[in-house]
Amino acid sequence: MKISDWHDRFILQSFWTRDLRNFIFGKVGAQPGQSLLDVGVGTGALLNEYLGRGLHVTGLDIDLENCQFAHLHQAKPPIFNADAHRMPFQAHQFDLAVAHYVLLWVHNPSQVVAEMARVTKPGGYVVAFAEPDYHSRIDYPQIFQDIGKIQNRSLAFQGIDLSMGRKLGHIFRATGLKDVRLGLLAGQWRYPEKDDFDHEWDIIAFDLGGMVPIDEIIALRERALKSWLDGEATVFIPTFYAYGMV
């Protein structure tokens, strides 16, 4: 996939969690003028939103190409190409340290959350906006179960922790963050449209790509689309959030 396709994927994911971010920003009392560190900034899909809130954003990502893409943003926020396990920042530098779909990718999420806490000011907040638990996914009917199993195999092959979501509360509490709040992103669906299917399928097809031959993907797509448009499908991946005060 091209970097601009990844960016589109990240933008799509960011829509699913937009209401949740609004809710959490309210809970942690985020104010214009505060500093925010976006850990695992990716291509910068959330930069517009954070900057639009008047936050002073710094990004950090281990992937150089992502950093370069994020740096193209017109506001030119500082972007660090660094590892979240060992961040190049002094202690207590930021009001907020946030991550969105990141901890499931890292080698040692406890260390990353501890680093996020270290660089956050006392009284500031560490936030994980969205950490899925692919091992507890709900897929219905059978065609979506089949697809879900292949997608999980592919994600595990790409190196993600399929059980990250369920571990989030433990990790936040064990880090010593105060007043940790943990929750689950609720699901809400309108009548299934082809557009929604196409968006979901773009992501699924990428994940399936390395695992099954193209003709099988095309056949799976046809069956899945029919089931989707017949209104049969339910696909839900429980996605956790957590925030706690330093």
Ligand SMILES: C[S@@+](CC[C@H](N)C(=O)[O-])C[C@H]1O[C@@H](n2cnc3c(N)ncnc32)[C@H](O)[C@@H]1O
């Ligand atoms: C699924 S992407 C999410 C990107 C962005 N947060 C978003 O929601 O659009 C995960 C990001 O975490 C980054 N990442 C993975 N391991 C990392 C690490 N050890 N340190 C910093 N970034 C890391 C990846 O390079 C990738 O950009």
